[in-house]
Amino acid sequence: MATSAAPRRWVVRAVLLGVATISGVTAAAIGALALPEVLAVTGLSDPGPFTTYGLSFVRAAGEIAAVVAIGHFLFAAFLVPPQASGVLDVDGYRALRVGGAACAVWAVCAALLVALTVSDVSGVPLTELTPLDIWSAADLVETSAAWRTTSLLAAFVAVASLTVLRWSWTPALLAGGLVTLMPLAVTGHSSSGGSHDIATNSLLIHVFAGALWAGGLFALLGHALRRGGHTDVAARRFSGLALWCFAAMAVSGFVNAAVRIDVSNMLDSSYGLLVVGKVTALAGLGVIGWRQRRSSIVALQRDPTARRPLLRLALTEAALFGVAIGVAVGLGRTPPPPATREPLPAEVALGFDLAEPPTIARVFFEWRFDLIFGTAAVVMAGIYLAAVYRLSRRGSPWSTRRTVSWVIGCLALLFATSSGLGMYMAAMFSMHAVAQLMLTIVVPVLLVQGAPVTLALKALRAADPHGVPGPREWLVSALNSSLLRFIAHPWTALTLLVVGVYGLCFEVVFDAAVSEHAPHMLMIGYFLLSGALFFTAVGGVEPVVPRPMPRRGRIAMLLFALSQFVIAGVVVMNMREVLGGAFYRSLKLSWHADLLSDQRLGGQVIAAGGLVAVLAVIAVQIVQRRRSTAIEQMTTTASLGS
Incomplete structure (x- = not known):
């Protein structure tokens, strides 16, 4: 042998x-x-x-x-x-x-x-x-x-x-x-x-x-x-x-x-x-x-x-x-053919020019498709809808609310990275702040509410007990892995989220993240990953966390995490040094000269976004408490009447 x-x-x-x-x-x-x-x-x-x-x-x-x-x-x-x-x-x-x-x-x-x-x-x-x-x-x-x-x-x-x-x-x-x-x-x-x-x-x-x-x-x-x-x-x-x-x-x-x-x-x-x-x-x-x-x-x-x-x-x-x-x-x-014209400073640094200041029309209607995250958004939506269709053919319906949440989350990811927002994000701190809130909070919340792991476990067929393991067995093995249990633990997820919130308040970190294309893409990926892990850990929607936290603990952790955006925004508003100043000045955008005012505006956006998120959580809890109280009263009345 x-x-x-x-x-x-x-x-x-x-x-x-x-x-x-x-x-x-x-x-x-x-x-x-x-x-x-x-x-x-x-x-x-x-x-x-x-x-x-x-x-x-x-x-x-x-x-x-x-x-x-x-x-x-x-x-x-x-x-x-x-x-x-x-x-x-x-x-x-x-x-x-x-x-x-x-x-x-x-x-x-x-x-x-x-x-x-x-x-x-x-x-x-x-x-x-x-x-x-x-x-x-x-x-x-x-x-x-x-x-x-x-x-x-x-x-x-x-x-x-x-x-x-x-x-x-x-x-x-x-x-x-x-x-x-x-x-x-x-x-x-x-x-x-x-x-x-x-x-x-x-x-x-x-x-x-x-x-x-x-x-x-x-x-x-x-x-x-x-x-x-x-x-x-x-x-x-x-x-x-x-x-x-x-x-x-x-x-x-x-x-x-x-x-x-x-x-x-x-x-x-x-x-x-x-x-x-x-x-x-x-x-x-x-x-x-x-x-x-x-x-x-x-x-x-x-x-x-x-x-x-x-x-x-x-x-x-x-x-x-x-x-x-x-x-x-x-x-x-081999050297490529020489360019027909000398690129502008913004084109050299960003890959594209931003000749005009941002307007609502430009943010929403000027698009530059992001081949990494734009493609990911399209592919994720397609795979999810295909899984829903597979379940429907088996006669096992899937929640419409979760499907809508996932699709809107994919559209939000596409908008944040491929629209005018994604373009101006690379050149303005205020636009960066808007995109960061979307990528860290809005998109992850919508995607997590779509429960993609639960959908996959239902849509993928289990392999024969004596056969060759397939995608469903791979997914189950990943869910049971010690690495995933560690990074999806609520405290680990909270730490990763807070590091992302405050990390960019340091000039050396922010400069590295915005001045080069590769770190910029890694930054976007970090926002998405940290947000998805955190809201998965505190949401209790997916079977990722082996021992979910009690409801009150999850709410407290959620409020604490979102309040960090408010604090970070206030910190940025009071800074006297411009984050990424050397890079922003190298773009030579005539309409973007007051960098410190734009940074303060970005700090206001981060603080306001965090405050809105905190208020939204409180409002949801009040509505849910009133709904549960009403159900308890109806149940009590019905039992007394019987």
Whole structure:
């Protein structure tokens, strides 16, 4: 048994190494061809062949390693079942170990790329740089600093994977693997110039979808080569995921390319030709994926041991993925066509211009769709309505009130991030205050009242007791996890909410949150998450908190939390220093000169919003008390009459 397993392991390693080689050679060739154009644009000297070829090759090979890690964490988490005890089965454990090793390789490649990037940007050959030169220059170059962060994150995930034996922690490793891609996704071509907000968001979607698709394929291919169990289940689940990833990559890739280059002049530059090559590779991958669904998946459903069609197409698809990733790395090394005009200061900082001051009409009718949170709002509404429809077809109706609450919450999220409010939020403290109240209080309250967890538990079918666990079992496992119990505990949720309320009162925190696109998006996500956790913990609507607090305790905690908005608003109103002043002044908006008055207005908005929320809670409690008193009186009267 052991002697037959060892050769299969070497076959898997040879396949992955071959894909990495294909990707690296493709990227290195494109990087060498683009070198004259790069030197002409930057005015730097040639750093030498070692850097020219090595940077592209190591980056492509490293990204293959990252994709392999993410795919194997995905495989262990969702494509093959664990044991009944929750401990990973042999297939899941093997995938976890491969993912950890690949993450370690990703960390090493990222560390090498720190030195190669310094050499490339400085124009000094790598052999002439000392470790001290590289260390001192790493902080001065955005890309090398991003590579250093990536190396540290990947090393942390690799070490963390060594301690995992139970299934419940594998989704966290998957999330950690995806996080290692973020530092590079928010730097480079997409992070600068006009419309960089759209470019960065579309690139994040593109990179994450591509990593899940390619990584899942590599993991499935290795599993089939090793003749692992449940190949039919893993292939069926991956097929559905791959379809959604293909759609996400196609849409996000088109949006990103349209921001960087005029589609009508696509064939007039090296950058455009590489985009065409990448589109061609994506189309080829789509065709192969379609063939997989039509032949390989069908064959496996008929006979779980019929792996030959899957292996034949998957090997071709893996090689094409290697080429596509190599082209993508080469695309990142190639300068995009120059802009037709010099962007305005606001466009450089925000990605868009705000030539006119906000009005009611502009706030409500000027829209700029947020690809991250706007898409999330649309997808959440669609999934929720689909679950309600599934229940109705079973003859199990769902509360109309909860459905309306969820849909309005999704619309509120869409409005807060994609309307004029979302645009002016990035440039004005007063608009930031309005958006913060919506994202921390209004949207979470509406979404929590929709009871999405309860709906999911009813809509998702339970797996057969002796069958393979599915989405419902994953959800139940997540609800029973110690991590969720900790962060959803009322006191933990209250702490997270209060940290968000007062954290932005500190100048250093607020400046970091508004001056860059990535921290700005993280800030919005924090508002939503902290609000959702808190109102879930005190609302008692969802089965997330094992031991809900007594009603009076929940009301007291709710009033305390909302009163913090009033206090924070008063603190901001009395500040003499402008939060984010340097960033706001850099926008050079002629209509937005009195920053301190706008900040005081924002403090008034926060205080007033918190006060209204407190009064609303008190009013609801009075109404509920009167209603319960009336019911008790009616019950007493009826009992006396009988």
